[in-house]
Structure formats: C-alpha cells, structure tokens
Amino acid sequence: RKEVEQDPGPFNVPEGATVAFNCTYSNSASQSFFWYRQDCRKEPKLLMSVYSSGNEDGRFTAQLNRASQYISLLIRDSKLSDSATYLCVVSKRRQLTFGSGTQLTVLP
Amino acid sequence: DTAVSQTPKYLVTQMGNDKSIKCEQNLGHDTMYWYKQDSKKFLKIMFSYNNKELIINETVPNRFSPKSPDKAHLNLHINSLELGDSAVYFCASSLEGGYTFGSGTRLTVV
Numbered sequence: 001r002k003e004v005e006q007d008p009g010p011f012n013v014p015e016g017a018t019v020a021f022n023c024t025y026s027n028s029a030s031q032s033f034f035w036y037r038q039d040c041r042k043e044p045k046l047l048m049s050v051y052s053s054g055n056e057d058g059r060f061t062a063q064l065n066r067a068s069q070y071i072s073l074l075i076r077d078s079k080l081s082d083s084a085t086y087l088c089v090v091s092k093r094r095q096l097t098f099g100s101g102t103q104l105t106v107l108p
Numbered sequence: 109d110t111a112v113s114q115t116p117k118y119l120v121t122q123m124g125n126d127k128s129i130k131c132e133q134n135l136g137h138d139t140m141y142w143y144k145q146d147s148k149k150f151l152k153i154m155f156s157y158n159n160k161e162l163i164i165n166e167t168v169p170n171r172f173s174p175k176s177p178d179k180a181h182l183n184l185h186i187n188s189l190e191l192g193d194s195a196v197y198f199c200a201s202s203l204e205g206g207y208t209f210g211s212g213t214r215l216t217v218v
Contacts, residue, residue, distance in 0.1 A: 042211065043198055043209035044151065044209055045209070046207065094139060094156075098151040100148065
C-alpha cells in the first residue's frame with residue numbers, strides 16, 4: 001500500500017467550476033501536511049499547508065482529518081491557470097512523502 | 109538569484125556511462141535532498157543530508173552516490189547508468205520544514 005494515495009484523475013472541469021481532491025495517508029505518525037502544485041515539466045511548488053482546523057487561501061480550502069488520515073483540497077471558481085498536477089504531501093521529521101498527484105485541466 | 113540551482117538541466121547519455129548532477133542552494137538551509145520523479149510522475153526521496161551528514165538513504169542502487177562538500181552543495185554521482193535511471197531528478201533544500209525545489213535535471217539514458 002502506498003504511503004500517500006490520491007485519485008490520479010484526470011479531472012477535466014469547466015472554468016468557474018468547484019473541484020475537490022482527496023488524499024489518504026497510512027503513517028499515523030506523520031507530522032505535517034501540504035498540497036503542492038506541479039506544472040508540466042516544472043518543479044513542485046508549495047500551494048498551502050494543511051491544518052486540522054482547516055485553512056483557506058483565496059479560492060483554495062484545505063482540510064485535514066487526523067482520525068481518518070484524510071486530506072482534502074477544494075478549489076472554487078476554477079481558472080484556466082489552475083490547470084496543473086496537485087500533489088498531496090505528508091512530512092515526518094522533515095522528510096516529504098508525495099502522493100502520485102491528481103491532474104487537473106480547467107477548460108474554457 | 110536562483111535559490112536552488114541544478115546543473116545540467118538536461119542530460120542525455122549512453123548506458124554504462126558515469127555522470128554527475130550538481131546542486132547548490134543559497135538560502136542558508138541546513139538540509140538538502142535528492143528526489144527522483146519517474147515516468148509515472150511519482151516523486152520519491154533518494155537521499156537527505158543535514159549539515160553535510162547523510163540522514164536519509166532510501167533503497168536506491170549503490171551506483172548512486174551523493175556527495176556534500178559543504179552544506180550549500182549536494183551533488184549526485186551515478187555510475188554505470190542504466191535505461192531505468194531515466195527520470196527527472198530534483199534537488200531540494202529545507203530549513204525547519206520550508207522546502208524549496210530546484211528546477212530539475214531531466215536524465216535520459218539511451
């Protein structure tokens with residue numbers, strides 16, 4: 001079983017749609033949680049950290065449920081520029097473990 | 109003003125050759141990493157160095173040898189390259205959890 005599991009997609013959505021990504025992790029000792037974004041042929045970049053209380057950054061909302069070891073990302077009013085691969089990432093003692101990513105394409 | 113820089117950006121080489129990829133960070137981070145992203149886009153850690161000392165060494169063939177001359181540099185040397193080594197290799201650095209990735213080295217073994 002992979003340490004971090006994500007639905008690979010692809011998700012193809014129209015502009016303005018709301019899209020949700022889910023992720024589960026297997027190591028209950030994981031300490032920190034993140035969503036990264038990776039554009040084609042580019043390096044991963046931090047989108048946002050994820051906290052149990054839930055956190056929002058503009059159109060992006062992330063949520064962590066430690067009991068069920070589940071992480072989510074919600075993108076509202078999606079833009080063409082949101083097209084990318086979204087990586088669910090967990091960290092323990094500064095080592096990042098990546099999910100395989102969910103590919104999102106926002107269509108005009 | 110590149111924060112984490114890797115060279116070369118592209119590397120095409122024949123099977124059996126030995127090659128090196130260099131990485132430098134100017135962020136003052138104390139930990140550096142090498143990650144491999146294969147054709148299925150799965151990013152997996154290979155090595156981690158903290159203040160020039162190896163702290164993570166995942167199961168990679170011993171043909172791969174990291175070298176950290178100082179805490180701003182972490183180079184990756186690969187001996188006897190194989191077709192399966194073709195991938196994108198990302199260097200990264202961190203300080204107290206904040207990670208920065210280099211732009212990657214696309215290695216193609218032919």
